[in-house]
Amino acid sequence: MARSLAITLVSGGMDSCVAAALAAREHELASLHVxxxxxxxxxELRAFRExxxxxxxxxxxxxxxxxxxxxxxxxxxDENMRVERADLQRSGIPSSYVPFRNSHFLAIxxxxxxxxxxxxxxxxxxxxDSSGYPDCREVYYEAFNELLRxxxxxxxxxEVIAPLIxxxxxxxxxxxxxxxxxxxxxxxxxxxxxxxxxxxxxxxLRARGFSEAGIADPLVTPGTHAExxx
Amino acid sequence: MARSLAITLVSGGMDSCVAAALAAREHELASLHVxxxxxxxxxELRAFRExxxxxxxxxxxxxxxxxxxxxxxxxxxDENMRVERADLQRSGIPSSYVPFRNSHFLAIxxxxxxxxxxxxxxxxxxxxDSSGYPDCREVYYEAFNELLRxxxxxxxxxEVIAPLIxxxxxxxxxxxxxxxxxxxxxxxxxxxxxxxxxxxxxxxLRARGFSEAGIADPLVTPGTHAExxx
Numbered sequence: 001m002a003r004s005l006a007i008t009l010v011s012g013g014m015d016s017c018v019a020a021a022l023a024a025r026e027h028e029l030a031s032l033h034v035x036x037x038x039x040x041x042x043x044e045l046r047a048f049r050e051x052x053x054x055x056x057x058x059x060x061x062x063x064x065x066x067x068x069x070x071x072x073x074x075x076x077x078d079e080n081m082r083v084e085r086a087d088l089q090r091s092g093i094p095s096s097y098v099p100f101r102n103s104h105f106l107a108i109x110x111x112x113x114x115x116x117x118x119x120x121x122x123x124x125x126x127x128x129d130s131s132g133y134p135d136c137r138e139v140y141y142e143a144f145n146e147l148l149r150x151x152x153x154x155x156x157x158x159e160v161i162a163p164l165i166x167x168x169x170x171x172x173x174x175x176x177x178x179x180x181x182x183x184x185x186x187x188x189x190x191x192x193x194x195x196x197x198x199x200x201x202x203x204x205l206r207a208r209g210f211s212e213a214g215i216a217d218p219l220v221t222p223g224t225h226a227e228x229x230x
Numbered sequence: 231m232a233r234s235l236a237i238t239l240v241s242g243g244m245d246s247c248v249a250a251a252l253a254a255r256e257h258e259l260a261s262l263h264v265x266x267x268x269x270x271x272x273x274e275l276r277a278f279r280e281x282x283x284x285x286x287x288x289x290x291x292x293x294x295x296x297x298x299x300x301x302x303x304x305x306x307x308d309e310n311m312r313v314e315r316a317d318l319q320r321s322g323i324p325s326s327y328v329p330f331r332n333s334h335f336l337a338i339x340x341x342x343x344x345x346x347x348x349x350x351x352x353x354x355x356x357x358x359d360s361s362g363y364p365d366c367r368e369v370y371y372e373a374f375n376e377l378l379r380x381x382x383x384x385x386x387x388x389e390v391i392a393p394l395i396x397x398x399x400x401x402x403x404x405x406x407x408x409x410x411x412x413x414x415x416x417x418x419x420x421x422x423x424x425x426x427x428x429x430x431x432x433x434x435l436r437a438r439g440f441s442e443a444g445i446a447d448p449l450v451t452p453g454t455h456a457e458x459x460x
Contacts, residue, residue: 033312045298047403057272057374061300063297063300064296064297065293065295065297066294067291067293067295067338068341070291071291071338071341071342071345073341073344073345089398092460093383095382098341099344099345099382099383100337100341100344100378100381100382101340101341102381103333103337103340103364103378104334104337104341105376107330107333107337108297108301108334109336110329110330110333111298111301111303111328111329111330111331111334112301114303114330115301115302115303115329116411134380134381134383135381135382136381139379140380140381141456142449143373143376143377143381143383144235144377144381145385146373146376146379147370147373147374148330148333148378149373149458150328150367150369150370150373151330151333151364151365151370151373151374152330152364152365153323153327153329154364157255173253178259179364181373223436
């Protein structure tokens, strides 16, 4: 029996990689990557392509929404703002928040889903133990599913699924390991395109996740960035 | 007293022009135009610039979402599909429907609003007497406002307003005339960049609106496209 088509949003990071691994169990995959002028755009795009190749994905779409860089307002896209050092105890929304970013990603996925007939859209958003971004909360995905129900053709039945939304980072690592997700192909660092800085929120969350899961991060060899943490 | 900032989505057509005219009565305007690979992209961009100049708008943003052309699925963006002849009695969704299009436009507007501190976003969507597009219905805008409430920073208070949503095209023409909206700068045709074809849905809706309002369309001089209707 032909498997139904699902779109996976693949940033190149570890969460979306595990979401893709979950989707691949039941669906034929179509993979979407969005470049938005973020600092590590080239490295993430490489990770996206290698993950898509790993899963034998035939349909890929790379969408460029460089206007987000023009809009600015985030340390990920605005060269005049610094990417903060990691502080996982910080409350509130960090400077890396890109205003309303996931709505752009999902709008692209929904338009594509309507045309290619995909019924599900997988996104690796994580609410707990994570970033504090408002568009990474379960309530946001409920609202988005209502929007796409009323905003698409009556015969379109597509649903956004955020399977990791309530998981801890360490649980995501464990799940990914069980699914043989290709962590070695992923990229998480917000700052660099070559060696992970080990010092931004995203590196710190990743490190804590692997550490708590008791699994070695294939991207980190001893000494890779430990000395920077001093 | 300084006037609060509102973003107006200006396609270059007559509806968004009247929405901008309404917004200009109470707000300082910031104007957003989105190019999405539609056939009449260049002509619409010119209309956008001239309308912004007319209202002395200082902040403008032109966002390019050309990936919608790659996604296809609409006669407006897909060269392999024909723009249908006008049929205002047609039921269902016409081939010019661009899947989930207005969600892309609004996502851009919301991201920009968060950064520049705009409190309102005006869009010239029309439900009745119009296109049949699912993302031009009042229920869609209610869902979108819920999405942006949960998907943005807690201190962000921005609202999407679709002031024409329940109006007939002729009422929009009358209102625009009362507000001195610069109809002569607008562009509606789906097909051409020079002379309105007079034969697509958008031209037909515009013609009916002006006719029922008893107002002459400044874009149409006698004989402009009447012979094509034969």
